Amino acid sequence: MSEQGTDSTVTGTGEAATYDVRSVEQKWQRVWAELDPFRADDAAVTEGRREKRYALTMFPYPSGDLHMGHAEVFALHDVIARYWRFRGYEVLNPMGWDSFGLPAENAAIRNDTHPATYTYANIETQLASMKHYGLSFDWSRRLHTSDPEYYRWTQWLFLKLREQGLAYRKNSPVNWCPQDQTVLANEQVLADGTCERCGAEVTKKELTQWYFRTTHYAQELYDGLDALQDTWIGKVANAQRNWIGRSEGAHVSFDVEGHDPVTVFTTRPDTLFGTTFMVVAVDAKLADALVTDEHRAEFEAYRDDVRKATDIDRLATDRAKTGVFLGVHATNPLTGDRIPVWATDYVLADYGTGAVMGVPGGDQRDWEFATAFDLPIVRTTEPPADFEGEAYAGEGAAINSPAPGVESALDLNGLPVAEAKSATIAHLEQIAHGAGTVNFRLRDWLLSRQRYWGAPIPIVHCPACGEVAVPESELPVRLPELRGADLKPRGTSPLGAAREWVEVACPACGGPAERDTDTMDTFVDSSWYFFRFLSPNDDTQAFDPALAEAWGPVDFYLGGDEHAVLHLLYARFFTKALRDLGLITWDEPFTSYLSQGKVINNGRKMSKSLGNGIDLGAQLEQFGVDAVRLTLVFASPPEDNIDWADMSPTGSLRFLQRAWRLSGDVTSAPGTDASGGDVALRRVTHRTVAEAETLLESHRFNVVVARTMELVNATRKAIDSGPGGADPAVREAAEVVARLLSMVAPYVAEEMWDRLGHAPSVAQAAWPSVDPALLVAESVTAVVQVQGKVRARLEVAPDISAADLEALALADPVVVAAVDGREVRKVVVREPKLVNLVV
RNA sequence: GCCCCCGUAUCCCAAUCGGUAGAGGAAGUCGCCUUAAAAGCGACGAGGUGUGGGUUCGAGUCCCACCGGGGGCACCA
Numbered sequence: 068m069s070e071q072g073t074d075s076t077v078t079g080t081g082e083a084a085t086y087d088v089r090s091v092e093q094k095w096q097r098v099w100a101e102l103d104p105f106r107a108d109d110a111a112v113t114e115g116r117r118e119k120r121y122a123l124t125m126f127p128y129p130s131g132d133l134h135m136g137h138a139e140v141f142a143l144h145d146v147i148a149r150y151w152r153f154r155g156y157e158v159l160n161p162m163g164w165d166s167f168g169l170p171a172e173n174a175a176i177r178n179d180t181h182p183a184t185y186t187y188a189n190i191e192t193q194l195a196s197m198k199h200y201g202l203s204f205d206w207s208r209r210l211h212t213s214d215p216e217y218y219r220w221t222q223w224l225f226l227k228l229r230e231q232g233l234a235y236r237k238n239s240p241v242n243w244c245p246q247d248q249t250v251l252a253n254e255q256v257l258a259d260g261t262c263e264r265c266g267a268e269v270t271k272k273e274l275t276q277w278y279f280r281t282t283h284y285a286q287e288l289y290d291g292l293d294a295l296q297d298t299w300i301g302k303v304a305n306a307q308r309n310w311i312g313r314s315e316g317a318h319v320s321f322d323v324e325g326h327d328p329v330t331v332f333t334t335r336p337d338t339l340f341g342t343t344f345m346v347v348a349v350d351a352k353l354a355d356a357l358v359t360d361e362h363r364a365e366f367e368a369y370r371d372d373v374r375k376a377t378d379i380d381r382l383a384t385d386r387a388k389t390g391v392f393l394g395v396h397a398t399n400p401l402t403g404d405r406i407p408v409w410a411t412d413y414v415l416a417d418y419g420t421g422a423v424m425g426v427p428g429g430d431q432r433d434w435e436f437a438t439a440f441d442l443p444i445v446r447t448t449e450p451p452a453d454f455e456g457e458a459y460a461g462e463g464a465a466i467n468s469p470a471p472g473v474e475s476a477l478d479l480n481g482l483p484v485a486e487a488k489s490a491t492i493a494h495l496e497q498i499a500h501g502a503g504t505v506n507f508r509l510r511d512w513l514l515s516r517q518r519y520w521g522a523p524i525p526i527v528h529c530p531a532c533g534e535v536a537v538p539e540s541e542l543p544v545r546l547p548e549l550r551g552a553d554l555k556p557r558g559t560s561p562l563g564a565a566r567e568w569v570e571v572a573c574p575a576c577g578g579p580a581e582r583d584t585d586t587m588d589t590f591v592d593s594s595w596y597f598f599r600f601l602s603p604n605d606d607t608q609a610f611d612p613a614l615a616e617a618w619g620p621v622d623f624y625l626g627g628d629e630h631a632v633l634h635l636l637y638a639r640f641f642t643k644a645l646r647d648l649g650l651i652t653w654d655e656p657f658t659s660y661l662s663q664g665k666v667i668n669n670g671r672k673m674s675k676s677l678g679n680g681i682d683l684g685a686q687l688e689q690f691g692v693d694a695v696r697l698t699l700v701f702a703s704p705p706e707d708n709i710d711w712a713d714m715s716p717t718g719s720l721r722f723l724q725r726a727w728r729l730s731g732d733v734t735s736a737p738g739t740d741a742s743g744g745d746v747a748l749r750r751v752t753h754r755t756v757a758e759a760e761t762l763l764e765s766h767r768f769n770v771v772v773a774r775t776m777e778l779v780n781a782t783r784k785a786i787d788s789g790p791g792g793a794d795p796a797v798r799e800a801a802e803v804v805a806r807l808l809s810m811v812a813p814y815v816a817e818e819m820w821d822r823l824g825h826a827p828s829v830a831q832a833a834w835p836s837v838d839p840a841l842l843v844a845e846s847v848t849a850v851v852q853v854q855g856k857v858r859a860r861l862e863v864a865p866d867i868s869a870a871d872l873e874a875l876a877l878a879d880p881v882v883v884a885a886v887d888g889r890e891v892r893k894v895v896v897r898e899p900k901l902v903n904l905v906v
Numbered sequence: 907g908c909c910c911c912c913g914u915a916u917c918c919c920a921a922u923c924g925g926u927a928g929a930g931g932a933a934g935u936c937g938c939c940u941u942a943a944a945a946g947c948g949a950c951g952a953g954g955u956g957u958g959g960g961u962u963c964g965a966g967u968c969c970c971a972c973c974g975g976g977g978g979c980a981c982c983a
Contacts, residue, residue: 303978305910415981506982707918769920
């Protein structure tokens with residue numbers, strides 16, 4: 068490329084040579100743009116010429132420029148992508164933008180512009196920053212979810228899912244954000260009842276909305292996590308399990324006077340003998356159906372009170388139990404007892420059946436309720452002798468099941484919980500009053516949003532035909548051009564006000580009809596973007612199934628913890644739906660998943676209000692891309708948080724300069740055979756490469772950097788106080804350093820590779836091969852322990868036999884002294900490293 | 907309350923199968939360089955692994971309990 072030294076500043080005596088960070092960055096960006104070395108070749112994979120690897124990192128939302136968080140995730144991701152290329156895989160490493168969403172809309176209202184203005188300007192800014200940041204993306208596959216060519220297929224997928232019964236519309240109470248003026252999915256409401264996006268308190272509103280039937284795959288989504296346990300970062304699989312919330316139990320059917328039987332879900336069928344009342348969610352239709360005329364006034368007054376209470380009040384778990392008697396009685400199917408039916412707000416209408424059997428002896432909530440309203444309490448599990456609580460929900464023998472002296476067709480007394488459960492379920496099935504079942508916490512995914520900047524739902528509502536799908540040939544349903552004040556939230560979608568857009572002929576009957584005026588949750592867009600990357604410019608289909616077969620599933624996915632349940636669960640749902648549509652054969656989208664930690668500053672999250680934000684641009688300006696990337700990768704294991712205050716980009720730059728200096732001190736010619744070189748250095752070099760392979764496979768990138776630093780130190784020593792820069796082993800070592808470094812600090816690595824006489828790019832170099840003979844040390848230090856205490860160290864051959872090592876150890880004078888004539892009862896030999904004598 | 911993860915040197919962190927606790931970096935100290943300082947270059951030390959038990963010839967690593975930190979779920983029956 069360039070002749071040695073022109074881009075480098077070599078300064079005077081006593082001071083070390085350094086390279087000029089900025090000019091090196093400019094130079095290699097030009098070279099990469101020409102070479103385009105990161106383009107993925109579909110044919111290489113479909114024709115089986117190379118093994119594929121699909122590396123994916125979450126595409127950003129285009130709000131402003133990249134920040135430190137992006138810098139970390141992209142730096143980590145690039146290590147894997149570049150490593151796989153080195154190892155000869157055909158690597159698909161695409162990038163795009165998740166470019167629909169509220170911030171663009173809010174900016175458009177503020178500035179009286181179109182959301183696209185903000186969106187596409189930011190995309191260009193981020194694109195330039197990514198290129199400067201030296202990332203090895205295949206830019207030919209760039210996509211934006213807000214492009215009509217993209218959302219056309221989002222709409223198409225919506226229609227396909229609807230055909231499968233996986234998308235449907237229903238009226239129900241939904242989460243409503245008064246700030247954003249839109250509904251939210253359950254997943255977008257935080258545990259404290261506030262909106263995850265804007266922090267406003269979420270309220271409930273009765274609306275007809277579109278849903279994806281995620282619950283159809285609840286069991287499969289849950290079970291699939293087992294197979295991902297070892298390749299997904301553990302906490303994410305755990306979070307998904309908690310979110311899906313599988314619980315095993317039983318449905319129990321209670322006869323109710325004057326009504327159809329009422330079914331409840333319980334995880335403790337064994338406590339049925341202790342059921343002394345039934346409680347129904349006050350806001351469930353069931354409560355309204357059960358209440359007698361005599362009790363209706365009281366019931367409705369209570370219900371009004373409950374409705375006025377906010378979610379935040381409801382979520383306070385230490386609140387006193389409240390409720391009203393509905394005036395009806397049910398029959399306990401085991402005891403035949405008449406039990407009262409109450410309405411309460413501690414039972415949830417949309418979990419299980421909205422009704423619960425009250426077992427005060429075994430459930431603390433029921434205990435509190437029974438105490439408050441003077442209902443009978445029966446223990447059905449024997450608590451330990453020292454138990455001091457109220458309700459007892461632990462292990463123990465069944466008691467009072469039935470009560471002493473009572474005849475019963477089912478007798479659980481004395482049985483442990485698990486056996487009592489299965490015996491009860493068997494009995495309920497026999498008397499046709501229940502069955503074993505599994506219940507999930509997971510709800511269907513509410514996807515309608517009353518906002519503008521998203522994919523319109525491709526449905527037409529016709530007074531004659533009802534819901535009619537927009538024909539595929541008419542996709543995409545494009546957004547009307549709205550800007551500024553037209554986008555202001557007003558409780559209905561801004562699309563509703565665009566009358567000329569809304570009013571269409573019904574695709575079925577041709578009569579006057581109206582478009583659906585909601586847009587899809589932007590999580591729909593990102594649930595399938597990794598499919599679109601396979602054939603991003605295909606205008607005949609969402610993606611090419613043959614390429615999905617060739618490239619899928621994603622081999623490595625890196626992203627943020629904040630998407631542990633939302634995006635990852637939705638993407639898994641879409642993948643299963645696409646499988647059932649026959650478009651793909653595999654059913655988990657991400658073979659391995661890693662989430663990186665956050666970049667914080669001084670122990671705290673970076674934020675404007677704290678004034679502790681670190682500006683990525685300023686860091687890059689000061690230290691250069693390579694040093695910033697190196698700092699982020701080296702800081703800690705990828706999944707841990709990085710406190711920027713603990714880090715030293717100065718130290719990183721110092722190291723990079725030292726590494727670069729090696730390339731100037733190599734005096735042997737390119738291509739020199741290393742086999743005659745200094746063996747000690749060659750051992751370090753080959754051991755480093757071998758270890759780097761293992762570390763990279765297990766994503767321990769920080770340790771790879773540390774090993775590279777060791778190799779640099781060893782090479783420096785060899786040059787200054789060893790065999791010198793002419794030794795071929797020094798060249799070999801420097802060339803390994805360049806390649807290891809290229810995964811983290813591509814600019815300086817290119818510069819080194821160039822100075823070492825290679826062209827055109829280290830990104831196209833081959834991975835160094837490891838000579839196994841050099842992995843075996845010449846001699847190793849064996850430790851001799853007496854009673855576990857180190858008494859002697861012996862230099863021995865690595866292939867020493869156990870017997871020889873034992874003999875050597877027993878003959879050592881220090882060891883003999885330590886044994887001090889005592890009887891050696893046992894000798895543990897782990898050749899070649901250890902001997903332990905037990906006396 | 908239930909479920910996961912993590913506690914190693916002043917700090918960030920290493921330590922394949924249980925086998926000499928220390929690789930790397932930062933800070934520090936001391937040199938060199940400098941009129942001086944910073945930067946740069948070179949050298950150096952440092953703890954017995956959160957606590958208490960257990961298993962083992964041998965535990966940072968495995969088991970139990972507790973303490974501390976982080977995360978997920980949560981009136982989910």
